[in-house]
Amino acid sequence: xxxxxxxxxxxxxxxxxxxxxxxxRPFTKVTVSDICQKSLTSRSTFYSHYLDxxxxxxxxxxxxxxxxVQQLDQNFNQMVAGDLESLIHKVIIAMAPHRRAIQILFTxxxxxxxxxxxxxxxxxxxxxxxxxxxxxxxxxxVELIADMGTSMHMTLIEWVITHxxxxxxxxxxxxxxxxxxILLQIDESQPSP
Amino acid sequence: xxxxxxxxxxxxxxxxxxxxxxxxRPFTKVTVSDICQKSLTSRSTFYSHYLDxxxxxxxxxxxxxxxxVQQLDQNFNQMVAGDLESLIHKVIIAMAPHRRAIQILFTxxxxxxxxxxxxxxxxxxxxxxxxxxxxxxxxxxVELIADMGTSMHMTLIEWVITHxxxxxxxxxxxxxxxxxxILLQIDESQPSP
DNA sequence: TGCTGACTGTTCGAAAGGCAACAATTAAGC
DNA sequence: GCTTAATTGTTGCCTTTCGAACAGTCAGCA
Numbered sequence: 001x002x003x004x005x006x007x008x009x010x011x012x013x014x015x016x017x018x019x020x021x022x023x024x025r026p027f028t029k030v031t032v033s034d035i036c037q038k039s040l041t042s043r044s045t046f047y048s049h050y051l052d053x054x055x056x057x058x059x060x061x062x063x064x065x066x067x068x069v070q071q072l073d074q075n076f077n078q079m080v081a082g083d084l085e086s087l088i089h090k091v092i093i094a095m096a097p098h099r100r101a102i103q104i105l106f107t108x109x110x111x112x113x114x115x116x117x118x119x120x121x122x123x124x125x126x127x128x129x130x131x132x133x134x135x136x137x138x139x140x141x142v143e144l145i146a147d148m149g150t151s152m153h154m155t156l157i158e159w160v161i162t163h164x165x166x167x168x169x170x171x172x173x174x175x176x177x178x179x180x181x182i183l184l185q186i187d188e189s190q191p192s193p
Numbered sequence: 194x195x196x197x198x199x200x201x202x203x204x205x206x207x208x209x210x211x212x213x214x215x216x217x218r219p220f221t222k223v224t225v226s227d228i229c230q231k232s233l234t235s236r237s238t239f240y241s242h243y244l245d246x247x248x249x250x251x252x253x254x255x256x257x258x259x260x261x262v263q264q265l266d267q268n269f270n271q272m273v274a275g276d277l278e279s280l281i282h283k284v285i286i287a288m289a290p291h292r293r294a295i296q297i298l299f300t301x302x303x304x305x306x307x308x309x310x311x312x313x314x315x316x317x318x319x320x321x322x323x324x325x326x327x328x329x330x331x332x333x334x335v336e337l338i339a340d341m342g343t344s345m346h347m348t349l350i351e352w353v354i355t356h357x358x359x360x361x362x363x364x365x366x367x368x369x370x371x372x373x374x375i376l377l378q379i380d381e382s383q384p385s386p
Numbered sequence: 387t388g389c390t391g392a393c394t395g396t397t398c399g400a401a402a403g404g405c406a407a408c409a410a411t412t413a414a415g416c
Numbered sequence: 417g418c419t420t421a422a423t424t425g426t427t428g429c430c431t432t433t434c435g436a437a438c439a440g441t442c443a444g445c446a
Contacts, residue, residue, distance in 0.1 A: 031424090044404070045404070198404070199433070224394090225395090236395085236435095
C-alpha cells in the first residue's frame, strides 16, 4: 500500500519546481508547462497527479494547514495550564524545517487558497478557545483580545520564517512582555515579569 | 537520439547522492545500496546505467578531467604570448560552478581514479610545453620550473575550490609576484613588478 | 570448518513516466 | 472582428524504472 518511489519523486520534483517558480513570478503567470519544464516531468504525468495548477497549489497549502492543525491539537492537549509559551515554541520549532516553503506560500493569495489567511484563522480560533477556557471576563471583549493574541502570534511566525530559529529564544523572551500584557486582560492572577 | 529525461534525471540523482555520501564516509565504505537508497532509485536501475560503483566514480572523474582538458586547449590556443594570467583566470572561472563536486572528488584517491592527481599531471604537461615554447634555457632544469608552476597552479585551484571566487582578483594579484618570480627563471625579458 | 549476514550483480513482469499528436480554449495584436 | 500564438487537457504507444526474487561472493566469527 506504500507508494511507488517514482510517484514520490515526481511529486517532490513538481512541488519544489513549483515553489521555485513562485519566487520568480506570481501564481497566475506560472503555467503547467513551466512547472513540467523545470521539474523535468512531462505534462501527461503532471495531469496524472494533479487536476491542474490550482489543485497543485491547493494540495500543498492543505498539507501545511493540516500540519499546523495537528501541531496545535497535539500541544494544546498536553499544555500545562497557562503555558502558552511552550505551545508557541513547539509549533514554531515544528514549522522551522519548512520555513522556505511556507515563506513562499505566504505570498500567494488566491480566492480560496491562502495559507497565510488560514493560518491566521486557525490561530484565532485557538486563541478564542483559550481565552474562554480561562473563565468569564467582563471589562474587555473576547474578540479584541483574541485579535491581539493572533496578531502577536502571526508576527512571531513570520519573523521566524524569514529570520530562522537562531535567535528564537531571545525573540520569545523579548515579546513575553507583550504576551503577558495581553494575558493580563483575561486573568488577573497572571504574574507580571 | 537525445536521451529520455528519465535517464538524465536518474543519473543526476545517482551522482549527487553519491557525492553527498562521499562527504560522510570514504569511497570504500559507500555501497551501491547506499547510493540507491539516498537517490531513491532501485538497484536494478543503477546497474542499467553503471557497471558498478567504480564505473560511476570513473565516469564522474572523467567528466571533470575532460572539462579541464577542454578549458586548457581552448584557452591555450587563444592565449596571447605570455599571458598566463588570463589562462589561469579563465580556467578557474569555468570550474567555479562545479567547485563543490571537485572539492569532494579531490578527497578520493583510488588506484586508477584520482581527480586531483590527474589535474596535477595535466597542468604539469601544460607548463612543460609552455616553458619549452619560451625558448631554450640553460641555468635551471625545465622540470623544476614546471614543478614550481604546477604547484602554484594547484594551490590556487584548491584555494578557489574551498573559498569561492569572491576574492579571486585579490588572490591572483597577490600570487602574481610568485608567478613572475617563476617566469623570470625562463625568460629574462619578463618585466618585474 | 561451516554458518551468518551483508553486499553484489542479474532477471522478469508490472507500474509509471515520456513523447508526440490532437482538439479546445484563451489572450494579444492588427 | 480576425488571426496567430500560447496554453490546456487528453489519448495511445513506447521506454524506463521499480520491486522482489535469485544465486554468487566475501568477511567475520563461533
